[in-house]
Amino acid sequence: MSTAVRSFAKINIGLKIGPRREDGFHELRTLYQTIALHDLIKIGVARGTGIEIHCNDSRVPRDESNTCWRVAEKVLQTLRIRSKVRITIEKNLPVQGGLGAASSNAVATMLGMERSLKRQLPPEERLRIASEVGSDLPLFLIGGTVLGIGRGEQVYPVDDLPSFHCVIAAPDVGVSTPAAFAAWDKLQAGPSKLTGKRPSDKINTFSQSVYAWLNGSSFSPTGVPSKGWDRAEALLLDLVRTGMENDFESVVFPLYPAVRQVKRWLEREGAKYVSLSGSGSSVYGLFASRQDAAQAAKALNQADIRAQATSTLPRTKYWKDIFPARTARR
Ligand code: C5P
Numbered sequence: 001m002s003t004a005v006r007s008f009a010k011i012n013i014g015l016k017i018g019p020r021r022e023d024g025f026h027e028l029r030t031l032y033q034t035i036a037l038h039d040l041i042k043i044g045v046a047r048g049t050g051i052e053i054h055c056n057d058s059r060v061p062r063d064e065s066n067t068c069w070r071v072a073e074k075v076l077q078t079l080r081i082r083s084k085v086r087i088t089i090e091k092n093l094p095v096q097g098g099l100g101a102a103s104s105n106a107v108a109t110m111l112g113m114e115r116s117l118k119r120q121l122p123p124e125e126r127l128r129i130a131s132e133v134g135s136d137l138p139l140f141l142i143g144g145t146v147l148g149i150g151r152g153e154q155v156y157p158v159d160d161l162p163s164f165h166c167v168i169a170a171p172d173v174g175v176s177t178p179a180a181f182a183a184w185d186k187l188q189a190g191p192s193k194l195t196g197k198r199p200s201d202k203i204n205t206f207s208q209s210v211y212a213w214l215n216g217s218s219f220s221p222t223g224v225p226s227k228g229w230d231r232a233e234a235l236l237l238d239l240v241r242t243g244m245e246n247d248f249e250s251v252v253f254p255l256y257p258a259v260r261q262v263k264r265w266l267e268r269e270g271a272k273y274v275s276l277s278g279s280g281s282s283v284y285g286l287f288a289s290r291q292d293a294a295q296a297a298k299a300l301n302q303a304d305i306r307a308q309a310t311s312t313l314p315r316t317k318y319w320k321d322i323f324p325a326r327t328a329r330r
Contacts, residue, residue, distance in 0.1 A: 002044040002088070003115045004324050007108035008313055009037045009099035010139060011166070011277040011284045014210065014244035017184055018203035025135070025151040026181055029206040031244075032100075032139040032146040033161065034313040035284075037168060040090040040324075041068070041105055043112030048084035057091040059174075067106035067133055074129045075113050078121060085113065094306075096174030098248075098278030100136045107140035111322065136278070143322075144315025147210070158214070160314040162232040165293040167271065167285045169262045169300055169307040175252055180279035183251040206244075213242040236272040236286055245275070252280045259283060262305055269296035 010032045018027030051072050053062040064070065072085045087109055093101035107130060114120050121129070123141075130137035135152035147156040213235070253260035259276065262283045266274045270292055271285025287293040293309040300307035313321075 002042040002086075003112045005041045005043070005108035005112040005115075006322050006324060007039040007041050007093075007101070007104040008034045008140070008143070008318060008322070009093050009101055009104060009168075010034050010136075011099065011168075011275075011282075011312075012246060013239070013275070014206065015246040015248060015278070016203050016206035017181075017247040020185060021151075026184070027150070027203060028148065028152050029203055029210075030148045030152060031158075031210055032148050032155075034140075034143045034146075034315075034318050035099075035166065035168070036310045036313045036321075037093060037099070037308060039093050039101060039105055039108075041108040041112055042088040042090070043109060043116050044086040044088075045113070045116040046084040046086070049082055050084050052084075052086045053089065054087070055089040055091055057089075057095065059095045060089060060091060067102045067137070068109040070133045071106040071109050071129060071137075072113060074132065075110055075121065078125055078129065079117065079119050081117060081119070083117065094170040094174075094282055096176060097170055097282040098175065098276065098280045099168070099282050100140070100278065103134050103136035104140045106130075106133055107137050108322075115323070142315070143313070143318030157315065160316075161235065161312065163314055163317075164232055164236070164312045165287045165290045165309070166312060167266060167269075167287065167293050167297045167300070167307050167309050168277075169266060169283050169285070169305055171256070171259050171262050171281045171283070171305065173256050173258065173281045175256065175259075175280040177279045180248055180251055183255060184247065187251055209242050209244045213238055213244060233288060236288065239273050239286075246277075248279045249276045252276055256281060262300075265300055265303065265305060266296065269299050271296065 013031040013033055015030040020026050051069050068087050093099055131153040138153050138155045139146045142155055142157045144160045145158050147158050259281050263274050266285035273286045276283055297307040297309040
């Protein structure tokens with residue numbers, strides 16, 4: 001029997017790229033937020049050895065370059081278990097879309113294997129495996145609203161934001177994250193370095209922005225409610241005011257003008273806040289109501305831009321929904 005796991009996607013609300021470190025990675029600051037869109041991972045274990053990957057999308061690798069494979073191998077090693085592992089990925093999320101799909105698939109594989117093998121990894125081993133495989137995996141061990149620092153792999157749960165209505169638009173291009181970082185380095189080496197601001201200065205402003213944003217609305221002297229949609233609306237307004245941005249936009253938009261166009265579409269359709277997610281190519285818009293989001297998604301689809309209306313996923317709901325309820329056998 002196989003274990004099914006929902007592999008939810010994430011968006012980045014603000015992303016600041018800092019200096020390139022000696023290990024080649026870039027220091028970053030970001031606020032990750034899980035969303036309700038997901039792939040479905042099915043894990044089957046049997047006697048024997050070997051890892052098999054099956055996927056309905058031919059762009060997904062089926063060998064050891066797949067993050068699910070790498071996690072599966074490490075889980076077996078850590079638990080000191082021999083087993084045949086069959087991983088089936090039902091892909092709905094965009095590939096190379098900046099929604100953390102491959103990372104989330106890998107964490108779902110870890111959770112599914114634990115359940116199928118009836119063994120649990122200690123929390124620190126889960127985190128070690130996740131951060132060894134990629135910078136974007138650990139956030140999926142927390143879910144909800146998560147602060148990411150270091151190369152993105154050091155994660156801290158923060159108070160969950162209220163659920164926002166959103167539209168995820170996926171332009172028809174895939175962006176390679178290493179290529180986007182390389183383009184960023186090139187940009188930094190150009191004339192803009194004359195502005196005198198060091199990357200380490202700029203990165204420090206991010207935490208101030210996040211602090212100002214998360215605290216601004218709830219402590220407002222006008223007495224904005226601390227709960228419910230009114231708070232969500234106040235936070236949306238403040239997010240725009242705080243001016244939190246994703247640094248990748250400055251390299252991805254010039255390389256892929258179609259992605260910038262999608263941002264414009266979402267703005268025109270009434271989104272309160274629009275941003276590239278991760279290194280793209282997905283762009284999300286936050287909306288004031290479910291109807292506004294649904295209408296915007298419809299308009300984008302009519303213009304041949306793949307878009308889906310959904311909502312952000314707070315931590316409790318993330319963990320409640322991660323294992324789909326088993327349907328009763330007849
Ligand atoms: O950690 P992950 O496998 O997602 O990183 C993929 C690549 O993206 C790295 O090899 C590196 O080139 C780049 N990267 C980076 N700085 C980060 C995260 C990733 O330069 N903080």
